[in-house]
Amino acid sequence: MSLTKITRLPSARLLSSIIQQQQLFLLPPITPVMTVSKRSMLQGEYRRPGQPKEDKFPWEKIKFDFAKGLEGIKKHFTLLKTECFERFVGPEGRPLTVHILEQNRVIWEFRGPESLEQWTVSSDREIGGQSEVYLKLGKNNTCFLYGTLSSTPPRDGETRYSGYCTMRSKQLLASFDRKKHHDWTSFNCLHLRVRGDGRPWMINIAGENYFSYRKDDIYNYFLHTRGGPYWQDVKIPFSKFFLTNRGRILDDQYYLWLDKINTIGFTLGDKTDGPFQLEIDFIGVCKDHAHTEEFAYEMNKKNP
Amino acid sequence: MKSVRCLLHLQCLRLLDQSARSAAQCAPLLQSSSSSQPSVLHKTQHQLLRQFHSSPAWSKSQPTPADDHKKDKSLVTNDDLFEQVAKDVKVKATFNKVVDVFLNRDVRRRGHVEFIYAALKKMPEFGVERDLAVYNKLLDVFPKEVFVPRNAVQRMFNHYPRQQECGVQLLEQMEEYGVMPNVETKVLLVQIFGKKAHPIRKYQRMMYWMPKFKHVNPFPVPLQLPEDPVDVARFGLARIANDLDAKVTVYQLPCTDITETGEEITIPHVVGIQSPSQMELLAKHNPNKPVFVEGPFPLWLRQTCVHYYVLRADPPEEKVEEPYDPERSLYYPLRLDVDFGRDLGDEENFDVEDLDEGPVFAMCMTGRGDQATLNQWISGLQENNPMLGQVPTLFRVNAGPQELSASADAESGHAHRPDTETRSEEKLQRDGEPGVIVEEEPQRRQGRNQ
Numbered sequence: 001m002s003l004t005k006i007t008r009l010p011s012a013r014l015l016s017s018i019i020q021q022q023q024l025f026l027l028p029p030i031t032p033v034m035t036v037s038k039r040s041m042l043q044g045e046y047r048r049p050g051q052p053k054e055d056k057f058p059w060e061k062i063k064f065d066f067a068k069g070l071e072g073i074k075k076h077f078t079l080l081k082t083e084c085f086e087r088f089v090g091p092e093g094r095p096l097t098v099h100i101l102e103q104n105r106v107i108w109e110f111r112g113p114e115s116l117e118q119w120t121v122s123s124d125r126e127i128g129g130q131s132e133v134y135l136k137l138g139k140n141n142t143c144f145l146y147g148t149l150s151s152t153p154p155r156d157g158e159t160r161y162s163g164y165c166t167m168r169s170k171q172l173l174a175s176f177d178r179k180k181h182h183d184w185t186s187f188n189c190l191h192l193r194v195r196g197d198g199r200p201w202m203i204n205i206a207g208e209n210y211f212s213y214r215k216d217d218i219y220n221y222f223l224h225t226r227g228g229p230y231w232q233d234v235k236i237p238f239s240k241f242f243l244t245n246r247g248r249i250l251d252d253q254y255y256l257w258l259d260k261i262n263t264i265g266f267t268l269g270d271k272t273d274g275p276f277q278l279e280i281d282f283i284g285v286c287k288d289h290a291h292t293e294e295f296a297y298e299m300n301k302k303n304p
Numbered sequence: 305m306k307s308v309r310c311l312l313h314l315q316c317l318r319l320l321d322q323s324a325r326s327a328a329q330c331a332p333l334l335q336s337s338s339s340s341q342p343s344v345l346h347k348t349q350h351q352l353l354r355q356f357h358s359s360p361a362w363s364k365s366q367p368t369p370a371d372d373h374k375k376d377k378s379l380v381t382n383d384d385l386f387e388q389v390a391k392d393v394k395v396k397a398t399f400n401k402v403v404d405v406f407l408n409r410d411v412r413r414r415g416h417v418e419f420i421y422a423a424l425k426k427m428p429e430f431g432v433e434r435d436l437a438v439y440n441k442l443l444d445v446f447p448k449e450v451f452v453p454r455n456a457v458q459r460m461f462n463h464y465p466r467q468q469e470c471g472v473q474l475l476e477q478m479e480e481y482g483v484m485p486n487v488e489t490k491v492l493l494v495q496i497f498g499k500k501a502h503p504i505r506k507y508q509r510m511m512y513w514m515p516k517f518k519h520v521n522p523f524p525v526p527l528q529l530p531e532d533p534v535d536v537a538r539f540g541l542a543r544i545a546n547d548l549d550a551k552v553t554v555y556q557l558p559c560t561d562i563t564e565t566g567e568e569i570t571i572p573h574v575v576g577i578q579s580p581s582q583m584e585l586l587a588k589h590n591p592n593k594p595v596f597v598e599g600p601f602p603l604w605l606r607q608t609c610v611h612y613y614v615l616r617a618d619p620p621e622e623k624v625e626e627p628y629d630p631e632r633s634l635y636y637p638l639r640l641d642v643d644f645g646r647d648l649g650d651e652e653n654f655d656v657e658d659l660d661e662g663p664v665f666a667m668c669m670t671g672r673g674d675q676a677t678l679n680q681w682i683s684g685l686q687e688n689n690p691m692l693g694q695v696p697t698l699f700r701v702n703a704g705p706q707e708l709s710a711s712a713d714a715e716s717g718h719a720h721r722p723d724t725e726t727r728s729e730e731k732l733q734r735d736g737e738p739g740v741i742v743e744e745e746p747q748r749r750q751g752r753n754q
Contacts, residue, residue, distance in 0.1 A: 103652060104652070104653075104654055106654050106655055106656055109656055109657075111657060139661075140659050140661055142659065161480075191654065193656075197601070197602050197603055197604050198523075198525075198543070198544075198604040198605060199604045200521065222517070222520055222521075224520075224521050224522055224523055226523050226543065226544060226546060227540075227543065227544050227603040227604065228543070228544025228545070228546065228603065228612075228667070229544070229601070229614050229616070229664045229667065230544070230546055230664070231659070249509070249513055251509070271480075272604065272606070272607050274604070274609055275602065275609075276604075277602070281656070281659060282654065282656045284654050284656075286654075297516070
């Protein structure tokens with residue numbers, strides 16, 4: 001084939017004539033790619049070793065139901081209505097005098113089964129552990145959290161520690177599932193009335209973060225219970241809470257921003273196997289004028 | 305290429321000769337000298353060893369004959385070392401001996417990372433998991449100065465990552481068991497990994513946070529609880545009573561008798577606590593209403609769980625306002641009728657419905673939670689509280705040790721069994737016969753008391 005002939009060929013054929021030789025080698029590696037299941041194309045969540053594979057498309061997990069839709073419409077429009085009209089009463093639906101003058105506020109009070117619906121419980125069962133946790137109404141209509149802690153790590157070859165039980169409040173939602181936050185800027189202390197069995201717990205407060213890599217940033221402090229038949233009033237200043245990420249204390253500490261609080265949680269993980277119980281009467285916030293500390297820890301730069 | 309390798313080979317052989325001689329000379333010195341005062345010999349030795357590491361081709365081609373008989377293909381050789389050396393007694397001395405055996409086995413300390421991981425895993429078995437000296441000794445297994453980065457590139461990248469990970473792991477185990485590192489740990493870490501390595505960072509973090517939270521518990525429990533159950537009960541009761549005036553009384557000491565027939569009778573301990581305010585409450589109790597002995601309720605003191613019983617009553621239906629007695633305290637007025645001009649915003653109390661659970665009169669701990677033992681406690685209480693003789697006492701005691709940990713509320717609680725089936729069964733049983741309720745005639749108990 002002379003040079004002129006080649007140039008007269010259409011460009012596509014020109015390319016194929018060159019590649020033709022190599023295609024034989026290229027083809028075998030291409031075929032396995034074609035046979036890879038389509039599931040791998042979808043980015044799923046991390047699946048722990050030993051967990052069965054769920055062979056479903058993401059849209060197959062959603063329930064499309066007419067009754068559910070009606071219910072949703074009803075719920076969201078009532079929420080929207082209250083949102084619109086509570087502004088005429090005052091900020092957050094309370095009169096202005098109350099809003100300005102309040103020194104303390106009860107955030108969660110446990111007085112009936114509907115108060116338990118704002119909470120979720122979870123344990124290390126989710127990572128393959130053996131702890132159990134249950135939530136129910138106590139004898140005096142208080143929140144009664146109980147279960148068994150077991151610190152045996154799951155035999156999956158990569159988990160080294162295990163053994164936690166936790167209760168966490170649900171995210172506040174406004175109409176149409178928009179996020180709503182607690183605003184505690186006018187308070188500086190967390191006040192709880194609890195009755196435990198002598199075990200140390202941890203209080204976790206999660207605030208709203210802009211960046212997604214900080215979604216696991218949580219502020220923590222300890223809740224030591226006395227045990228015994230008497231209730232225990234615990235007051236913890238917000239300045240004492242320290243910043244952690246996935247259970248590790250961060251080097252860059254900063255105080256908790258109280259204007260957007262998402263959830264509060266209680267975690268038990270004291271490496272002691274056995275049953276536990278915790279009763280909570282109420283969770284509130286209060287203003288302590290004697291407490292002026294902004295942050296209890298140093299806010300130094302990391303690795304100077 | 306080949307000639308270079310040959311040259312290296314030759315050089316190494318010569319070095320081997322020298323180092324073997326010097327190693328033989330200073331081996332006893334090396335083992336005896338501690339890391340905190342490294343001798344000159346020590347240093348030269350390491351320098352020589354470094355030369356060895358720099359020529360992997362040689363070490364691959366010619367294994368040292370000394371290592372041949374020790375070579376074991378198994379991955380768990382270090383576990384085996386612990387099993388071999390410390391066969392029966394697993395104490396601190398044998399643990400140290402195992403570490404010494406490892407140190408003496410090889411000058412190069414080959415496989416020290418694996419050995420440290422194995423040792424960390426074995427520590428709770430030997431009961432040394434809270435011993436700082438043992439941790440320092442384990443850190444000493446790392447060869448010194450080999451892993452210190454020596455130029456900018458090494459410092460920039462993770463220098464000897466496996467070894468650093470191992471060091472961090474050791475420090476993390478210390479943290480997990482609540483052991484504070486000391487200066488010796490720091491010196492060792494700096495000698496091993498250099499000043500800015502990851503283990504040093506971990507050490508700095510530990511030294512910053514651990515002292516902050518060391519005494520954070522307002523209700524401290526000693527690390528070693530007393531052996532005697534009476535002492536444990538005394539401690540636990542004083543903790544839950546939350547009253548400095550409360551008085552602990554030992555109603556019965558534990559002892560073991562052997563009768564003529566050869567049966568062993570163990571008498572459990574009965575330890576109770578009562579405060580003056582509780583006595584006052586009990587004295588005011590309406591004699592027509594029964595009082596209850598409830599329990600057992602769990603109380604955790606670090607790793608141990610003890611159980612206590614409570615003497616209580618139902619909340620009174622009508623609240624009787626106590627007439628104010630101005631002469632109760634002559635030192636300061638008990639009530640001030642002064643209006644300090646409290647504002648609307650000065651409300652300090654929480655707007656919560658009050659829980660009324662009824663008064664608690666006394667608490668006790670026993671070795672055996674049956675009714676006879678608890679009767680001992682009630683009759684003992686009667687000496688100071690004559691009111692108890694007139695009040696009917698009901699026992700709401702959950703029988704059976706498996707339900708000991710069951711619940712705080714005797715009626716509605718159900719035990720936490722792993723599977724739901726047994727739980728529902730137990731609940732059914734409990735609903736059928738709610739506890740052991742026995743009514744006591746006051747006369748009978750009085751008669752026994754006299």
